[in-house]
Amino acid sequence: MVNPSGPAADAREARLLRNAPFIAVELDAQRRITVWNEAAARVFAVPAAEALGAAIEQLLPAADGFWAGLAEGGPRTATHTRKDGAQVTCEWTRQIEHDAAGAVTSIACYARDISDRVARDTTLRLEGAMLRAIIENMNIIVWTMQHDGICTYHRGKGLESIGMPQHALVGQNIRELYKSLGREPLDGALAGTLQHTATEVHGACFENWMIPVRGEDGSSELIVALSLNVTEQREGERALREKLLQIEQQQQVIRELSTPIVEVWDRVLTVPIIGMIDRGRATELMDNLLQAVARTRARFAILDVTGVEEVDTGTAGHLVGLVRAIRLLGAEGVITGIHPNIARTIVTLGVETGALTVRASLREALGHCIREMSGSRE
Numbered sequence: 057m058v059n060p061s062g063p064a065a066d067a068r069e070a071r072l073l074r075n076a077p078f079i080a081v082e083l084d085a086q087r088r089i090t091v092w093n094e095a096a097a098r099v100f101a102v103p104a105a106e107a108l109g110a111a112i113e114q115l116l117p118a119a120d121g122f123w124a125g126l127a128e129g130g131p132r133t134a135t136h137t138r139k140d141g142a143q144v145t146c147e148w149t150r151q152i153e154h155d156a157a158g159a160v161t162s163i164a165c166y167a168r169d170i171s172d173r174v175a176r177d178t179t180l181r182l183e184g185a186m187l188r189a190i191i192e193n194m195n196i197i198v199w200t201m202q203h204d205g206i207c208t209y210h211r212g213k214g215l216e217s218i219g220m221p222q223h224a225l226v227g228q229n230i231r232e233l234y235k236s237l238g239r240e241p242l243d244g245a246l247a248g249t250l251q252h253t254a255t256e257v258h259g260a261c262f263e264n265w266m267i268p269v270r271g272e273d274g275s276s277e278l279i280v281a282l283s284l285n286v287t288e289q290r291e292g293e294r295a296l297r298e299k300l301l302q303i304e305q306q307q308q309v310i311r312e313l314s315t316p317i318v319e320v321w322d323r324v325l326t327v328p329i330i331g332m333i334d335r336g337r338a339t340e341l342m343d344n345l346l347q348a349v350a351r352t353r354a355r356f357a358i359l360d361v362t363g364v365e366e367v368d369t370g371t372a373g374h375l376v377g378l379v380r381a382i383r384l385l386g387a388e389g390v391i392t393g394i395h396p397n398i399a400r401t402i403v404t405l406g407v408e409t410g411a412l413t414v415r416a417s418l419r420e421a422l423g424h425c426i427r428e429m430s431g432s433r434e
Contacts, residue, residue, distance in 0.1 A: 079146065079167040085160045087112050087123055099146075099169050101138050126150055127163055133170075145174045197262075197283040203246060205231035208278075214285045218258040241266055245279045260287045315341050317348045323355045324425045326418065330363030338374035342381055349385050356425040357382050360418050362393030367401050379412060388413060388428075392421040 073080050074093050079100075082091030092107040100107075100116060107115060113123050118134040125131055126148055135145045146167040153162045190212075191198050197212035207225040215222060231239060234257065241251040245266035253264045262283045268276040315337070320326045325348055333341070349357055359378060364371070379389035392415045394402075415421040 079165075079169065081112070081165045081167070083112055083127075083163040083165065085162070087127070087163070089115065090162065091164075099144055100136065101140060101142075126165070127152065127160075135174075143171070144169060145171045195285040197285075199225065199230075199281050199283065201230045201242070201279045201281065203277065205229040205242075212283075214262075214283060217285050217287075218260050220258070242279065245281075246276050248276045254286075260285050261290045262286065315344070317345060319352055319354070320358075320422060321426065323353060323429070324358065324422065325349065325352065325354045325356070326358040326360060326422075328360045328363060332364070332366070332368075333371045333374045335370070335374075338377070342378055345378065346381055346385060349382060349387050354387050355429055356388050356390055358390045358392055358418065358421045358425070360393045360421075361391060361398070362418070364393075364398065365395060367398045372402050376412070388425075390415060390421045390424065392416065392418050 073091065076093055076095060079096045080091060080093040081089060081096055084090050089107050089110050089112055092102075092104040094104075096107070097103050102115060116136045118136055119131075122131060122134045126134075127150065132149065133145065133147050135143050137143050147170050148165055148167045150166070151164040152160055153164070155161050187198070190196060192213055194212075195214045195217055197214040198209065199207055199211075200209040201207055207228055207230050210223050210225040212222075215224065225233070231242060234255075237255055237257070241253045241264070245251045245268050248268045248270070250268070251264075251266040253266075255262050255264060263286050264281060264283045266279050266281045269278040269280055271277040315327060315329060318326050318328075325345070327341070327345060329341075345357060348354070359375065361375070375391065379391070382389040390413045394414065413424070415424055
């Protein structure tokens with residue numbers, strides 16, 4: 057870099073170049089480094105003592121032919137990989153010095169580190185692509201609202217489902233359009249608090265997330281909102297609840313049919329029991345039977361277990377509990393239809409049977425009840 061103004065000017069220029077905030081590199085005709093300022097040493101993590109005399113292509117690798125192309129006026133932006141593996145993107149300019157014969161004597165190269173800008177641009181492009189993917193493929197509406205209530209953005213595939221065009225509400229006042237829904241969520245978002253609401257508008261159900269965006273002074277200057285159309289999910293949930301209610305009602309009918317309480321004689325009830333008796337079924341059976349005993353003022357309740365082929369400790373305990381509960385209402389419980397294997401199991405389990413009235417068949421149990429009532433009348 058020749059300065060015709062003399063040695064003092066050359067020294068001053070060299071000092072300014074060395075301390076410049078931008079990268080300054082000088083190359084000779086063979087593209088060996090002759091000047092390497094402090095900014096270059098800092099950005100590329102290579103001290104001047106190591107850089108001077110090195111070929112620029114080896115010290116700062118770039119895309120094939122970049123340095124030769126730069127000297128000839130080619131591409132000006134390149135990404136360089138440092139020795140530590142970090143990548144630096146720079147925007148270069150160059151100035152070529154020639155001798156009297158027109159031969160190249162030096163190439164002055166100046167650059168700015170634009171890595172942060174490139175990273176921001178890459179992030180912005182990625183976020184833009186993500187936003188486009190969301191608004192074009194999900195049943196969602198993205199909208200923004202300023203402090204004065206004016207909508208500045210209104211897009212999304214969700215608009216199609218309610219018959220609205222893209223940007224339909226841009227320029228309109230959101231507060232006024234939807235004032236019937238209440239202003240609390242909008243006010244809360246503008247005050248700086250994330251809001252989540254569920255609304256029904258335009259014949260559809262939406263879940264809304266209103267996100268406050270803060271300005272440089274920290275105050276909320278904008279709301280960015282996402283409105284997800286959940287109409288199908290809500291209809292599915294309603295259908296599921298109705299189905300579950302129907303199933304519950306059917307199960308109730310089945311339970312009632314599986315243990316019907318029949319008044320087979322004046323003040324004599326019979327309950328045919330089929331299958332196992334778990335805690336839930338025993339509780340329901342006891343409630344229904346005790347209510348029937350109280351309602352009919354029954355003297356006897358016959359528990360017919362002909363349809364029970366196996367019994368465990370829980371089932372045996374429930375049967376005994378039923379008999380005891382009936383007795384507390386002033387009636388007598390009679391068990392009938394016990395299979396031989398059930399009898400063996402009850403004995404093996406050690407269930408107390410001394411207080412139980414047992415008959416072999418429903419006919420014998422009914423006869424027992426009639427005789428007892430006839431004797432009591434006498």
